[in-house]
Amino acid sequence: MREFNYYRAGSVRDAAKRLAAGGNAMLLAGGMTLLPALKMRFNQPSELIDLAGINELKGIKLSRKGAHIGAATTHVEVAGNVELRAAVPVLSQVAESIGDPQVRNRGTLGGSVANNDPAADYPAAALGLGATIITNKRKISADNFFVGMFETALNAGEVVTEVLFPLPQRAGYAKFPNPATRYALVGVCVAQFKSGVRVAVTGAGSSVHRLEDFEEALERDFSPGALEGIPVSAANLNDDMHASAEYRAQLVGVMARRAVAMALD
Amino acid sequence: MDVQVSFTLNGKTVSAAASSATLLVDLLRNRFGLTGTHVGCDTSQCGACVVHVDGASVKSCTMLAAQVDGCAVDTIEGLSGDGELHPLQQAFHEHHALQCGFCTPGMIMSAADLLKRNPRPSELEVRDWLEGNMCRCTGYHNIVKAVRAAAGAMGEEGS
Ligand SMILES: Cc1cc2nc3c(=O)[nH]c(=O)nc-3n(C[C@H](O)[C@H](O)[C@H](O)COP(=O)(O)OP(=O)(O)OC[C@H]3O[C@@H](n4cnc5c(N)ncnc54)[C@H](O)[C@@H]3O)c2cc1C
Ligand code: FES
Ligand code: FES
Numbered sequence: 001m002r003e004f005n006y007y008r009a010g011s012v013r014d015a016a017k018r019l020a021a022g023g024n025a026m027l028l029a030g031g032m033t034l035l036p037a038l039k040m041r042f043n044q045p046s047e048l049i050d051l052a053g054i055n056e057l058k059g060i061k062l063s064r065k066g067a068h069i070g071a072a073t074t075h076v077e078v079a080g081n082v083e084l085r086a087a088v089p090v091l092s093q094v095a096e097s098i099g100d101p102q103v104r105n106r107g108t109l110g111g112s113v114a115n116n117d118p119a120a121d122y123p124a125a126a127l128g129l130g131a132t133i134i135t136n137k138r139k140i141s142a143d144n145f146f147v148g149m150f151e152t153a154l155n156a157g158e159v160v161t162e163v164l165f166p167l168p169q170r171a172g173y174a175k176f177p178n179p180a181t182r183y184a185l186v187g188v189c190v191a192q193f194k195s196g197v198r199v200a201v202t203g204a205g206s207s208v209h210r211l212e213d214f215e216e217a218l219e220r221d222f223s224p225g226a227l228e229g230i231p232v233s234a235a236n237l238n239d240d241m242h243a244s245a246e247y248r249a250q251l252v253g254v255m256a257r258r259a260v261a262m263a264l265d
Numbered sequence: 266m267d268v269q270v271s272f273t274l275n276g277k278t279v280s281a282a283a284s285s286a287t288l289l290v291d292l293l294r295n296r297f298g299l300t301g302t303h304v305g306c307d308t309s310q311c312g313a314c315v316v317h318v319d320g321a322s323v324k325s326c327t328m329l330a331a332q333v334d335g336c337a338v339d340t341i342e343g344l345s346g347d348g349e350l351h352p353l354q355q356a357f358h359e360h361h362a363l364q365c366g367f368c369t370p371g372m373i374m375s376a377a378d379l380l381k382r383n384p385r386p387s388e389l390e391v392r393d394w395l396e397g398n399m400c401r402c403t404g405y406h407n408i409v410k411a412v413r414a415a416a417g418a419m420g421e422e423g424s
Contacts, residue, residue: 100397
């Protein structure tokens with residue numbers, strides 16, 4: 001790992017100011033993605049701005065609008081929050097399905113959405129629940145936030161401060177973990193709202209995306225059987241040493257039906 | 266750039282200067298001679314490097330030394346207090362939960378975090394929890410047995 005300037009930010013403003021100051025500064029949250037990347041020299045920042053000391057970025061709050069989760073809230077805090085589990089159990093299930101306990105002790109929600117790994121779990125939850133990603137500058141709907149592989153709508157100098165998840169009537173997340181990494185080979189989040197059904201899939205393609213055919217079928221009949229027979233094309237799905245595109249296409253249907261069953265449970 | 270870090274290490278206040286890019290595990294091993302914390306993969310996968318930071322188990326190959334400034338760090342060397350084996354160490358010994366022993370410090374530090382949160386884990390809960398700890402020798406069976414035995418022993422002592 002190359003040397004860099006290490007800076008502990010005291011507030012979001014402070015972090016944003018350092019980030020905008022030029023050079024090649026990067027934010028450091030849990031470090032569970034960034035530090036391995038630095039070891040591989042995928043990035044060579046001039047400065048790391050550590051968000052760990054910023055209290056305003058931490059915590060979980062429920063309101064009429066939904067669940068507000070601070071960007072620096074760790075996966076273990078999300079998984080263990082009793083009120084959150086009662087209000088949106090699917091979020092606790094997503095958080096506890098990530099990696100292993102040591103990764104969950106450090107990794108954060110903000111780091112996960114900002115990174116937008118094509119096989120990460122939180123992007124599926126954010127897109128499936130129709131979350132709003134809140135930054136120091138603006139509010140971005142999940143539909144506009146996850147742009148492509150490791151790519152988001154964030155601009156240089158922007159800090160994710162909170163993610164607001166609306167509360168669904170019911171929701172489920174089913175994940176087929178890669179047995180080595182625990183990332184999703186395919187993960188599907190299904191959520192039913194008064195206004196309609198949302199279905200988001202991670203791990204299958206180059207980025208998390210919605211499945212409109214599945215959403216329409218579930219709006220007519222919210223049951224696993226409603227998805228039976230809807231074809232999933234393997235054409236644009238990932239094909240690698242872990243699974244073929246055809247296998248992933250098959251898993252999309254299976255995981256979606258399981259997610260619906262979990263939502264109904 | 267060098268950073269100055271001060272933290273509590275196995276109960277004692279320490280400080281050191283280190284390069285900003287120094288990993289916590291390297292600081293522990295090279296600066297403080299605490300070689301019980303191992304580096305197996307250096308890619309955040311194997312758990313040989315698990316220590317506790319502010320009471321929570323973490324992979325010390327995936328933290329910067331700079332990040333523990335002001336924190337409490339506990340390593341396998343600090344576990345046994347006054348020379349008596351910790352119940353987990355005793356149980357690993359009795360249940361033959363190691364062969365080469367390379368994964369053992371990380372396994373024990375990880376399991377210690379589990380038992381703090383869940384004093385009576387089921388077999389499945391132990392296996393789930395040890396997801397991030399790899400062992401190339403034992404096949405995990407005896408490790409799981411040892412963790413559950415230690416849970417029993419710690420329960421009897423009321424700790
Ligand atoms: C062994 C292992 C297994 C894993 N398994 C899974 C898994 O099963 N599922 C899964 O989803 N993930 C998994 N992960 C990834 C894990 O969830 C990471 O914690 C997460 O992707 C990144 O969060 P972080 O807080 O560690 O971010 P960091 O690594 O600190 O940062 C990641 C990126 O986000 C940026 N960033 C961080 N915070 C912000 C912010 N507030 N605003 C803007 N940008 C920000 C950083 O600059 C960096 O570019 C795994 C990681 C490891 C090491
Ligand atoms: S050496 Fe840290 S996880 Fe393998
Ligand atoms: S005892 Fe050899 S790696 Fe576990």
